[in-house]
Amino acid sequence: MTNSNHQWKKTALSVVLTASLLGTASMPSAMAASAAPEAAVTTDALKAASVGQASGTIAGTPLLQSYALTDKLQVEIKSLLNETTSEGTRIAAVVRVRSSDANVAKIPDLELRVKTADGYEYPMQASVFNAHAIRPGTTEELNFLVKVDRRSPSELTELVWYAVDWYSYPKKETVQLAVPVKGQEWTGPLSSFANSASSVLPWERSFTLSPALESPLVYTPVSVNRDNTPQGPVTTVKMRVENPSATKEAVPDFTIDGRSNGNGSTDKTVFPGKRVEASPLVLEPKEQRYIHFAIPTDKDTVLTNFNVLTPETFRQLDPKGQPSQVSYNVGRYQVALPVTSRTAEFNAAKPYEPGQPFVFDSLSDTIDPHLSVSMVEFHRHENEGEGYQTVIAKLLLTNNSDLPVPVPTFQTKLITAQGMTYSGNRQTGAIAEIMPQTSYAVSYAFNMPTENEDEQYVLKFTDAKTAAPASTTIGAYRVAMQETKLDVANMSFYPFKVKLNDWTLNARYNVPSALSPNTPISYTYRMKLDMDIARNEHVVVDPNSSKMQLELVDKTGRILSTKSLPFSGVNRLISGPQFIQFDTLRTEEHEYPLDINIYEVITTPTGEAKRLVGVLKQ
Incomplete structure (x- = not known):
């Protein structure tokens, strides 16, 4: 005693x-x-x-x-x-x-x-x-x-x-x-943290894993994205990690589990996540960076919170005397995910000032800091007979450094005021890097229903590489649709400006020859164009950039022939008089009068998208 x-x-x-x-x-x-x-x-x-x-x-x-x-x-x-x-x-x-x-x-x-x-x-x-x-x-x-x-x-x-x-x-x-030890135990993935209110955190609340782990690193949840990937839905949680100490610190191994209220088609409520970045991950003193956790879910699952878990390992000898490992996780925090409406992302985006560079997340390394990105055009394009329209965003990438900069691989999305999201398809580029003190125009095409006539969208830039196959947001801005004026004296095919000074269209007869007396009479049309073409000399173009397309249309609206004219390459358009030959016609008769529709055409991964920029009438 x-x-x-x-x-x-x-x-x-x-x-x-x-x-x-x-x-x-x-x-x-x-x-x-x-x-x-x-x-x-x-x-x-x-x-x-x-x-x-x-x-x-x-x-x-x-x-x-x-x-x-x-x-x-x-x-x-x-x-x-x-x-x-x-x-x-x-x-x-x-x-x-x-x-x-x-x-x-x-x-x-x-x-x-x-x-x-x-x-x-x-x-x-x-x-x-x-x-x-x-x-x-x-x-x-x-x-x-x-x-x-x-x-x-x-x-x-x-x-x-x-x-x-x-x-x-x-x-x-x-x-x-x-x-x-009463109240200190972790009972598995369905634990509720009921005995530790300090372990239940609101969204964006910073936390450390100390003193459970002897690490000074500070973590802050900053964004969550849900993507439909080829492997199924994935929710990606992005965290900012900061090293406030004066020494190098490695990010310890920890993971997160997504939690739902069982609101899907199954009773499953816990979805294990995995950190995207591989270990070891070391931060310099005062350094900040992002880490990402991907949580695969069921198709109709909505996550409400996630648990922060640290791993533990127990080792024992198997019957053969060899060490075997028993691994398990212990929960440290439960973090509430933000409750957002379908329109929250649209309402939260900042308005974009035309011509100004976009400002991106400073901790993201997706876009080189010496590279500025701005939007030079934002128009609707037609897709006749396809059942959808295409919105084209032309972005100008400018290299402000004295060294070549690789063309970044960011992706884009358009979000409507109603919360609908459309993914952008980037034009296939022939340029791998941008020369010093030059710019490169790249187009992103967004296919959407023809009935959508919104005048404002949110243009969201995403990093699809760091947390692949999921994506993370690096910037979002509210952009306004540009109005196209049918003015043949001021047509824009960025980076080209075209002024049409004069034009004529004449029919040419192809009569039977002595060698082929039975050949029927046919027609072709020869068009003379007198144009002034001005180009921004510091903007690089490639064969996939904008082209001019001419359409011959009869009085009933039927297209008789088309001609695609590039601004680059051997047979490019030039300033001054030039002749365009329409050889293949969908008629055997001489048609008069005809209209000539002038389009800007951009080749997208799903086909050609065109925008009417001028109309000529005989």
Whole structure:
């Protein structure tokens, strides 16, 4: 009895000293009552620490309370698992041991047992890789596990270290240390964090994984995107990670699980996620960067929150004497995903000032910082007979540096005020890099229903490479549709401006020859164009850039012939007079009068999209 009382006082004193150092550590009520004189000394410190924690914006995992295992060794409960499945119950504990000894200290050969609320006590098996000694001023983590053949869940109440004298009969057992653990266990993916309100975080709340993990890195959820990929729906959570310390820090292994309210076609509510970036990932002092987590879901699943989980590993020997590994995760936080409406993204986007460079996420490396991106044209184009229209956004990529810059691989989406999203198809470019102090015009085509007549959209830029196959947003702006005026004296085929000075259209007869007297009379049309073509000399074009297309149309609206005229290449349009021959006609008669429709044509992955820019009438 005397030894037991001495041990109880020793443990209580250790708890009080630890609480005075950590500030927000809580004490079991019995221990606090027995240690009242010592606790009174630290009241002001506890109040100050509590105020600081409440007013801060960075959440931390619950403080790890220290207990004295020996005079020189302190223990903390880092992780505690109590997971019940159809195969039984798995109980695991990770214990952190700290040494204050000036010499190498032996870790006592003690037996660890776990007690449950229904009165059971289970001996736990030590990992074969557990340390047996600890160096001065260092920390070791010890792993323990027990599998119990029971399927009814029971709360864990205590971890108890026993000193067992195996040479006495009957064997003698002495409690070395008893640690209360009620409310600290993780019961698996469906845990609700009901006993730890500080672990339930709102969206965009910054957090650390310390002190559960000894890492100073700060994480902040910044965006969430849902994509339909060839492998199925994927929700991507993007987090900003910052290293506030003065030393290099590696991002520790942790993951997230997506949670839903079971609002899909299945009863599944937990969806495991995976970090996209491969380890190791090291941040320099004061560095910030993004990390991404991809969560595959069912087709009609809407995630409401996600759990932040840290991995643990227990190693044991299999029947052949080879080490085998048991891995599991322990939850640290539950983070609420933002509740957004279909129109939220449209309403949140900033208006775009025509001609000004877009501003992108500064932490994204998708677009070179020396490269500016602006929009030079935004028009609707026709797709006759195809059942849809095409919106074309022409973007100007300008290299402001003195070195070549690769053409970036960003993708785009258009979002309507009603929340409908249309993906952009980028023109196939023949240019891999942009020369210094030059620009390159690239077009993105968005196919959408013909009845859509919105005048404003949100143009969203996405990085489809970093978190592939999902995408992450790097910028979004509200853009206005440009009006096309049918003015043949001022036609735009960016980067070309075309002024039509004069034109004529004449029919030419092909009469039978002596060698082919039975050949019927046919017609062709020869058009003379006199144009002035001005070009922005600093903008590079390729064969997939805009072309001029001429259509011969009769008085009933029937297209008799078309001619496509490029602005680049050997047979390109030039300033001054030139002749265009319409050889293939859909008529055998001489038609008069005719209209000539002038279109800007852009080749997209789904076909040609054209925009009417002028009409000529005979």
